[in-house]
Amino acid sequence: MTVRGPHRSRRPRPGTTSAGRAVVLGAVLALLGAACGEPAPPTPPPPDARTVVAAITEDGLRASLEALAAATEGSDQYRAVGSAGYDAAADVVERELRAAGWTVTADAYDDATFADEGGSFLEVGGRTFGVADVRPVIFAPPGDVEGRVITLDWALDAPVDMAKGCAVTHYGSLPPNAIVLVRDGPCGLRDQVIAAQKAGAAAFVAVYPQVPADVVFRPTLIEPRLIWIPALAVSREAADVLLAAAADRATAHLVTHARRSTGPTRSILAELPGTEPGAVIMLGSHLDSALEGPGINDDGSGVAALLEIARALVGTRPRATIRLAFWSGEELGLHGSYRYASALSAEDARAILVYANVDMIASPNGYAGVYDQPGAPPGSTAARDLLSAAIERAGGSPVGVDVGGGSDHFGFDEAGIATAGVFSGAAEPVSAEQAAASGAIAGRPADPCYHQACDNLANANVRLARVLAAGLADFTVRVANNPGLLRH
Numbered sequence: 001m002t003v004r005g006p007h008r009s010r011r012p013r014p015g016t017t018s019a020g021r022a023v024v025l026g027a028v029l030a031l032l033g034a035a036c037g038e039p040a041p042p043t044p045p046p047p048d049a050r051t052v053v054a055a056i057t058e059d060g061l062r063a064s065l066e067a068l069a070a071a072t073e074g075s076d077q078y079r080a081v082g083s084a085g086y087d088a089a090a091d092v093v094e095r096e097l098r099a100a101g102w103t104v105t106a107d108a109y110d111d112a113t114f115a116d117e118g119g120s121f122l123e124v125g126g127r128t129f130g131v132a133d134v135r136p137v138i139f140a141p142p143g144d145v146e147g148r149v150i151t152l153d154w155a156l157d158a159p160v161d162m163a164k165g166c167a168v169t170h171y172g173s174l175p176p177n178a179i180v181l182v183r184d185g186p187c188g189l190r191d192q193v194i195a196a197q198k199a200g201a202a203a204f205v206a207v208y209p210q211v212p213a214d215v216v217f218r219p220t221l222i223e224p225r226l227i228w229i230p231a232l233a234v235s236r237e238a239a240d241v242l243l244a245a246a247a248d249r250a251t252a253h254l255v256t257h258a259r260r261s262t263g264p265t266r267s268i269l270a271e272l273p274g275t276e277p278g279a280v281i282m283l284g285s286h287l288d289s290a291l292e293g294p295g296i297n298d299d300g301s302g303v304a305a306l307l308e309i310a311r312a313l314v315g316t317r318p319r320a321t322i323r324l325a326f327w328s329g330e331e332l333g334l335h336g337s338y339r340y341a342s343a344l345s346a347e348d349a350r351a352i353l354v355y356a357n358v359d360m361i362a363s364p365n366g367y368a369g370v371y372d373q374p375g376a377p378p379g380s381t382a383a384r385d386l387l388s389a390a391i392e393r394a395g396g397s398p399v400g401v402d403v404g405g406g407s408d409h410f411g412f413d414e415a416g417i418a419t420a421g422v423f424s425g426a427a428e429p430v431s432a433e434q435a436a437a438s439g440a441i442a443g444r445p446a447d448p449c450y451h452q453a454c455d456n457l458a459n460a461n462v463r464l465a466r467v468l469a470a471g472l473a474d475f476t477v478r479v480a481n482n483p484g485l486l487r488h
Helices: 018-035 049-054 058-073 084-099 189-199 236-247 296-312 335-342 346-351 380-393 410-414 432-438 462-481
Strands: 103-116 121-124 127-129 134-136 143-151 179-183 203-207 231-234 251-256 258-272 280-286 321-327 352-358 369-371 399-401 419-423
Touching (some): 049 462, 058 084, 058 296, 058 462, 084 103, 084 296, 103 335, 121 236, 127 236, 143 203, 143 236, 179 189, 179 236, 231 251, 236 251, 280 296, 296 321, 321 462, 335 410, 369 380, 380 462, 399 432, 419 462
Parallel strands (some): 203 231, 352 419
Antiparallel strands (some): 103 258, 121 127, 134 231, 143 251, 258 321
C-alpha cells in the first residue's frame, strides 16, 4: 500500500543518515574497484543438454500438476478465463518463474468471457434432456425456441469433409422457428452457425459423431460478434432422438441459460536472455482450461513441462534467448496467443526462430506426437526433425500429427514463424500407427476425459509427459546453443 498525505515520511537529505553515507561509500568503492581492474561477474555458462534433460523428472512434473490442481480445486473447479481458478493458477506460475530467476511480464488485456448459468434443457420425443446431455456452446447467447427439427443431408458416419452446413444454400428453405441439427464439417462451427442464421434458423444443435457416446463436447464460436441464435452441444443419445424427430417432422423445445461478457485476463511471458541479439526460441502452453473440468492434462501438462524446463535452465545463458509463454484464452478461441502473434513487428517476428507448442502431453492412452503440419512456414520441417530426434533420445517413439489450427501455434503459423509442437492425443481414437509406436490401445480415445470433469490428477500420464517434456528440453537447448540449426 502506498501511503499519501500527512503520514508520508520525508525524504532524507543526502549525507544526513547512515543509509545515505552507505550509498556514497558504496559508490566510491565501486569506482575504486573499476579503476583497479576488478573483474565483472562471470557470464553464466551455456546450458548442457544432458544436464537439463536429467533435471526433467516425473516428480517435478507431478509437483507442478498438484499445484495447478490445488489452485483450481480451491475456487471454481476449472481454470476458464474470468474464473478465480485461472487467476490463482496464473499467480502460481508467476511465483514459480520468478523463483527460478526468469524475467517475468504479463500481457494483460480485456477478453470476451462466457459463463454457463446452468438449467439448460431440451424437450423432444417425449423426453427431457438436461445438463448431462445438453450444454450451450461457448459464446452462443441464451434463448428459448420451439420449432420443427431439421437435419441436413448427412449421416453420422459420413466423412467430415462430406458433411454440410458451411454454406447458406445447404439449409434450403427452412420453416419458421427451425431448430437445425448439424454435424461437424470442413469449416469451423462459427461459420456453420452464421450460415444457419442467414438461412433463417432459430436455433442450432451441434453434433460431433467421433466423440464418445457419453460425452458432450462443447466447442467455441471464438467470439460473440455476429452470433444471435442459441446453440447447443448434445450427447449422442440426444442427437439420436433429434434425428428421429426430424424424420417424423416433429418439433422440439430448447432453452439455454448463458452469459456473455468482457473481463480482464493475462497471459504470462518469461525470458532467459541469450548472448546473441535477434535470436529467440519460444515455447508456449495454455493456462486456461475448458469449462467442464480442472484441465490437468489439457493443458496443465503443458504448463508443468514449461515450468520444469524453466527450473532446469537456472544459472545458464544460451546464445539465443529462450522465451516461455503461458497463454490465456486458448479454450475460447486461441485469444491470447493470436493476440500476441498478430501484434509482432516484422523485426520481432523474424527474431523468433521457432515457436514450439505444448498442448496435452499426459494423455492416459497417449503417444509421442510431434507436429507435422502441411504448409507450415519455412523452418518447421527442420524443427520437426530435430524435435523428433530429441524425443527418441528421451526414450520415446515419435509419430507425426496434424492438429490443424486447433492450438496456440496457429497465430505463429499465420505470422510466417516456424512452428513445432508435442501432443499425446485428445478424444479421437488412437490409430494403429500411433498404438504401434507407443503401446497405446488402438481404437480407444487417447484421453477419454478430454474436456470433462475427470481430467484431474488421476487422469495424467506423467511417465509420457516426462518423455515429451525431456525431448522438448533437449530440442530447446540444442537450438538455443546453436541457432544456425533453424536459420533459413
